[in-house]
Amino acid sequence: MTLKSTTLGAALALFVSAGAACAEGQLNIYNWGDYTSPELIKKFEETHKVKVTVTDYDSNDTALAKVRAGGHGFDIVVPSANYIPIWIKEGLLLEARPDQMPNFKNMDERWVNVPWDPGRHYSVPWQWGVSGIGINTKVYSGDINTSAIFLDPPKELVGKINVEPEMNDVLFATIRYLGGEWCTTDKALLKQVRDKLLEAKPKWLAMDYSVTEKLPSGDYAAVYYWNGAILRARLKNPDIAFGYPKEGYPVFMDSVTILKDAKNVENAKAFMNFIMEPENAALISAFAKYANGIKGSEAFFPADMKGAPELNVPAEFEKAGQFLETCSPEVSQLYARIWTDINK
Amino acid sequence: MASAAENARRDQQGKIRARWLLSTPALLIIFIAAIGPLLVMLAYSFMAKGDYGDVKPGEFSLDGWFSVFLQRDIFDDTLTLADAHLSILWRSLRLSVITTVLTLALGFPTAYFIATRPRHTREVWVFLVTIPFWTNLLIRTFAMQQVIRNEGVLNTLLMWLGVINEPLPIMYTDWAILFGMVYVYLPLMVLPLYASLEKLDFRLVEAGYDLYAGRLAVLRRIIIPLVKPGIVAGSILVFIPSLGAYVIPRVLGGGKNLMLGNLIELQFGAGRNWPLGAALSITLMALVMVAMLFYVRNASRAGGGHG
Amino acid sequence: MARARFDIRSQPGFGTIALFTFALLYLPIVTLVVYAFNASDSLSSWGGFSLHWFAAAAQNQAVQDAAWRSLIIAASAATMATIAATMAAIATTRTPPYPGLGFKYAFINLPLMVPEIVTAVALLIVFARVKVWTGYSGLGYLILAHTAFCIPFAYLPIRARLEGMDQSLERAAADLYAPPWQVFRRVTLPLLRPGIIAGFMLAFVISLDDVVISEFVKSGGQDTLPTYMLGQLRRAVTPEINAIAAAFLALSVVLVTIFFFINRKEA
Numbered sequence: 001m002t003l004k005s006t007t008l009g010a011a012l013a014l015f016v017s018a019g020a021a022c023a024e025g026q027l028n029i030y031n032w033g034d035y036t037s038p039e040l041i042k043k044f045e046e047t048h049k050v051k052v053t054v055t056d057y058d059s060n061d062t063a064l065a066k067v068r069a070g071g072h073g074f075d076i077v078v079p080s081a082n083y084i085p086i087w088i089k090e091g092l093l094l095e096a097r098p099d100q101m102p103n104f105k106n107m108d109e110r111w112v113n114v115p116w117d118p119g120r121h122y123s124v125p126w127q128w129g130v131s132g133i134g135i136n137t138k139v140y141s142g143d144i145n146t147s148a149i150f151l152d153p154p155k156e157l158v159g160k161i162n163v164e165p166e167m168n169d170v171l172f173a174t175i176r177y178l179g180g181e182w183c184t185t186d187k188a189l190l191k192q193v194r195d196k197l198l199e200a201k202p203k204w205l206a207m208d209y210s211v212t213e214k215l216p217s218g219d220y221a222a223v224y225y226w227n228g229a230i231l232r233a234r235l236k237n238p239d240i241a242f243g244y245p246k247e248g249y250p251v252f253m254d255s256v257t258i259l260k261d262a263k264n265v266e267n268a269k270a271f272m273n274f275i276m277e278p279e280n281a282a283l284i285s286a287f288a289k290y291a292n293g294i295k296g297s298e299a300f301f302p303a304d305m306k307g308a309p310e311l312n313v314p315a316e317f318e319k320a321g322q323f324l325e326t327c328s329p330e331v332s333q334l335y336a337r338i339w340t341d342i343n344k
Numbered sequence: 345m346a347s348a349a350e351n352a353r354r355d356q357q358g359k360i361r362a363r364w365l366l367s368t369p370a371l372l373i374i375f376i377a378a379i380g381p382l383l384v385m386l387a388y389s390f391m392a393k394g395d396y397g398d399v400k401p402g403e404f405s406l407d408g409w410f411s412v413f414l415q416r417d418i419f420d421d422t423l424t425l426a427d428a429h430l431s432i433l434w435r436s437l438r439l440s441v442i443t444t445v446l447t448l449a450l451g452f453p454t455a456y457f458i459a460t461r462p463r464h465t466r467e468v469w470v471f472l473v474t475i476p477f478w479t480n481l482l483i484r485t486f487a488m489q490q491v492i493r494n495e496g497v498l499n500t501l502l503m504w505l506g507v508i509n510e511p512l513p514i515m516y517t518d519w520a521i522l523f524g525m526v527y528v529y530l531p532l533m534v535l536p537l538y539a540s541l542e543k544l545d546f547r548l549v550e551a552g553y554d555l556y557a558g559r560l561a562v563l564r565r566i567i568i569p570l571v572k573p574g575i576v577a578g579s580i581l582v583f584i585p586s587l588g589a590y591v592i593p594r595v596l597g598g599g600k601n602l603m604l605g606n607l608i609e610l611q612f613g614a615g616r617n618w619p620l621g622a623a624l625s626i627t628l629m630a631l632v633m634v635a636m637l638f639y640v641r642n643a644s645r646a647g648g649g650h651g
Numbered sequence: 652m653a654r655a656r657f658d659i660r661s662q663p664g665f666g667t668i669a670l671f672t673f674a675l676l677y678l679p680i681v682t683l684v685v686y687a688f689n690a691s692d693s694l695s696s697w698g699g700f701s702l703h704w705f706a707a708a709a710q711n712q713a714v715q716d717a718a719w720r721s722l723i724i725a726a727s728a729a730t731m732a733t734i735a736a737t738m739a740a741i742a743t744t745r746t747p748p749y750p751g752l753g754f755k756y757a758f759i760n761l762p763l764m765v766p767e768i769v770t771a772v773a774l775l776i777v778f779a780r781v782k783v784w785t786g787y788s789g790l791g792y793l794i795l796a797h798t799a800f801c802i803p804f805a806y807l808p809i810r811a812r813l814e815g816m817d818q819s820l821e822r823a824a825a826d827l828y829a830p831p832w833q834v835f836r837r838v839t840l841p842l843l844r845p846g847i848i849a850g851f852m853l854a855f856v857i858s859l860d861d862v863v864i865s866e867f868v869k870s871g872g873q874d875t876l877p878t879y880m881l882g883q884l885r886r887a888v889t890p891e892i893n894a895i896a897a898a899f900l901a902l903s904v905v906l907v908t909i910f911f912f913i914n915r916k917e918a
Contacts, residue, residue, distance in 0.1 A: 026872070028871035028872040030871060033882060053713075053716070053871065053872030053874075054713070055871050055872060055874065055882075056882045059613070059614050061613060061614035061615075061616060062613040062614055064396055064397070065396065065397035065612065065613050065614070065616060066613075068394075068396050068397050068398060069397060069398060069775070069776075069779035070779050070780065070782055070783035071778065071779045071780075071781070071782020071783050071788050071870060072782075072788075072870055072871055073782075073788040073870030073871035073872060073873070074870075074871035074872075075871070086396065090396060159513060160513075162598075165599055167614070187419055190418075190419070191418075191419045194418070194419075201600075204600065205513065205515075205516050205598065205600075206515075206516040206598030206599060206600050207598065207599045207600050208516070208598045208599045208600075217494070217495060218494060218495070219493060219494045219495075219515065329395065334418065336615075336616070337418050338418060340428065340615060341418065341428060343428070343602070343610070359746075360749045360750075362742075363741075363742040363743070363746065363749070364742070364751070365742075366738045366739065366741055366742035367738065367739040367742040367743065367755055367759075369734070369735040369738060369739075370735040370736060370738065370739035370759055370802050370806070371739070371755065371758055371759070373731070373732075373735055373795070373798050373799050373802060374758060374759065374761065374762060374799050374802060375758075376795065376799070377774065377795045377796045377798065377799035377800075378761065378762045378765070378770055378773075378799045378800065379758070379761060380777070381770070381773035381774050381776065381777040381778075382765065382769070382770070382773050384773065384776055384777050385769075385772065385773040385776055388776060450668060450671070450672045450675070451672070453662070453664070453665035453666075453668035453669055453672075454665075454668065454669040454672040454673070456662060456665050456669075457665050457666055457668075457669030458669070460660040460661070467915070471907075471911055472673060472676075472677075473676070474907055474911070475903075475904055475907055476676045476677070476680065478856055478860075478903050478906070478907045479680065479900055479903050479904075480859070480860045480862075480877060480896075480899055480900075480903065481860060481862065482860075482862050482877050482880055482881060482884075483683070483880075483896045483899060483900060484679065484680070486683065486880070486884060486892070486896060487679035487680050487682060487683040487896070488679050489884075490679065490682050490683060490686065490893075491678060491679045491682055496682075497678065497682050527675060527676070527679065530672065530675070530676060531676070534672075546659060546660060549659050549660070550659050553657070553659055559662060559663065563662060584764070584766070585766070585767075587766065588766025588767060588768050588769065590767065590768045590863050591862055591863060591881070594881075595881075595884055605766070605768040608768055608769070608772060609768065609772070612772050612775060612867075618776070621772060622772075622776075625768070625769040625772055625773070626769075628766055628768075628769055629765060629766065629769055632764060632765070632766060633764075636764060
């Protein structure tokens with residue numbers, strides 16, 4: 001029986017140690033996929049002697065659902081601006097007071113008194129950007145500063161389009177394309193929105209996340225996607241161009257927040273302070289190619305980001321960009337149902 | 345004498361009790377981590393949905409089940425069939441049936457080929473089928489992706505041969521899912537078919553030829569009826585996982601061509617409708633059970649001769 | 652004379668289809684492995700032979716952690732499943748039918764019949780609640796879930812072996828006044844060993860392969876190798892993933908080969 005009892009003992013020991021392993025010196029980050037700089041994580045691990053794990057999610061709703069279900073084991077989550085009020089209202093976030101941290105002095109004033117977290121009591125900016133059009137100019141050479149690229153696609157692009165699967169960004173672009181305002185409850189207009197999307201969707205190839213590879217490789221000819229990813233695609237294939245939909249395009253900011261039931265609060269706070277250091281913020285941007293909210297970080301940017309058309313909005317399109325506010329629960333519910341209708 | 349019988353009976357009962365005791369760990373683990381949760385899910389399908397996922401515990405509602413089949417239009421409140429869900433259900437059924445037929449079309453000749461090799465090489469052929477079978481499903485799906493993508497092996501080859509001028513857009517279509525499922529589940533068809541064919545008594549085939557039956561007639565009238573249990577077993581083994589496929593459509597379907605498994609996942613994530621997800625899961629299980637019943641009935645009619 | 656040459660076993664075209672099937676089975680795997688040795692960082696072009704991506708994968712901390720975690724889970728789950736399955740197999744074979752026997756068969760084999768995605772979401776529901784109640788969110792949940800679906804796989808070969816064993820040796824030992832425990836240890840267990848090894852290996856491979864259930868049960872920082880790969884597949888795929896997959900593939904092939912030879916020796 002010795003063999004059997006030793007294996008049993010070993011299994012039990014593993015069982016117990018697996019539970020004890022998540023004690024000190026850890027930090028569990030829950031972030032968007034392909035968004036976290038490995039260099040930043042390595043630097044944080046080395047300076048703070050902490051073991052960091054990063055788990056990916058693919059949409060605000062997925063993250064919210066997983067964390068709300070409980071027992072998730074995460075310390076940090078990075079929701080988008082329009083979801084932060086929901087996270088706060090649902091009592092999921094810790095009031096970590098980043099505004100009282102030493103490195104808060106580096107924060108760009110523009111991002112301090114934001115509507116979703118006035119005075120920054122909960123969150124620290126991670127990155128911000130816009131959703132726009134990415135095009136392979138070899139395939140299509142017409143006007144690209146329009147949502148028509150994916151809502152009324154020219155025939156060269158039919159069947160070669162990828163659209164980000166983020167409900168709010170897609171609905172926003174469609175509502176503005178049809179002349180409405182965000183959070184509208186105008187049913188006649190919303191019906192048009194649904195019908196427009198139902199008509200456009202068969203002309204898309206995918207609603208997926210692999211733009212940084214499949215746009216440059218030619219698998220996609222056009223995308224409605226986030227600017228940083230399109231910049232990364234352009235660096236691999238110079239035929240890629242970026243367009244700002246003149247009808248209206250969403251601006252997003254994802255912010256680092258600490259969860260109320262985090263097990264490693266001190267490490268999480270240290271991380272918040274850490275990323276407000278300009279040099280570290282620049283590491284975040286250097287990886288995913290989005291802007292961050294920290295003054296002076298541009299000085300540390302890699303050369304390929306300086307003056308990039310994806311990051312510098314031309315004056316004529318500046319007005320079309322808009323932060324999505326959080327709509328009322330009823331409106332959100334209505335939008336969610338339209339989205340389900342489209343996703344059949 | 346009476347007490348001896350009594351003793352034997354008591355002894356017998358003690359043995360049965362010991363056997364129950366011995367099976368307790370297995371039954372308990374399966375109950376805690378498989379059957380119990382399924383029962384909880386059944387209960388969840390009858391609760392009201394929470395605002396951001398989860399359910400409102402204890403609040404009874406039939407909405408979950410209602411919306412599996414029916415939907416209320418957002419704009420004019422009319423009640424219609426839930427074509428969103430039904431079309432996904434239909435796609436799942438259709439793709440699963442086609443997968444089963446295709447794996448059978450490829451698997452039968454393959455199994456037959458293996459079964460008619462000399463004894464010592466047979467094992468090697470079977471081994472060659474088992475290797476992909478034991479390879480991680482995700483890895484095989486990923487491998488298929490590299491074959492069918494626009495710049496993958498298949499398109500490169502076809503363009504090099506001059507069959508096509510532009511790459512065939514296979515990725516992110518139903519075709520991609522179908523390719524993936526046929527590839528991944530093919531060994532599940534070949535192995536049971538081989539088990540049946542290996543036992544095939546070729547004297548019966550010979551008798552058929554002696555009676556001047558043609559090759560096709562022998563195949564249709566003698567071989568296929570004899571290995572029917574293997575055909576049914578293989579079909580079930582392919583059909584059931586195809587119906588519940590999740591990884592293959594997720595990786596090859598591009599988030600646009602959902603199957604039932606993905607629809608279920610969607611409800612527990614971004615869809616925030618757990619009762620509907622639970623009801624859809626139970627619907628899927630019911631479909632699987634129907635397929636199983638069909639199998640059990642066929643197998644018993646065939647005299648349980650399958651191996 | 653023509654009749655003598657006529658091969659009753661051959662069916663026209665079957666050999667061709669069979670060879671096509673084998674090509675189909677191996678083409679994707681071969682492609683995957685070949686590209687793992689690609690020096691270029693894109694999957695679209697060949698840049699020469701290199702072990703670069705294997706080195707990159709081996710140095711990737713997330714990959715190391717996930718691989719280690721997968722092995723811990725597979726070893727623990729396969730061990731527990733094999734012990735439970737051995738006990739259950741002894742309790743359900745070589746016996747006249749007794750009340751509840753059919754129920755036990757059905758119960759033990761049920762995890763084989765429920766689609767994985769269904770079990771996965773059911774576990775998500777229940778474990779999320781339990782994690783909140785107990786405050787424990789370690790690997791135990793993954794191990795428990797894996798144990799449950801590994802039991803039927805471990806059970807099958809053990810039961811098959813037991814059914815093929817006759818009881819005369821055990822009776823002889825008992826006749827020589829060996830206590831039941833001694834009989835089990837000295838007679839039953841050694842005879843049963845090949846079945847137990849086969850069951851353990853099956854359970855181990857099945858646990859190592861699982862994606863869906865792990866994906867839904869895992870907590871923060873608990874990626875296994877397959878769930879890590881699933882996350883990576885959604886975006887920029889580098890040949891590093893090919894390298895991981897190729898290494899994983901090699902491990903599976905080794906295990907299956909060992910399994911194949913054990914079975915062959917016993918047969």
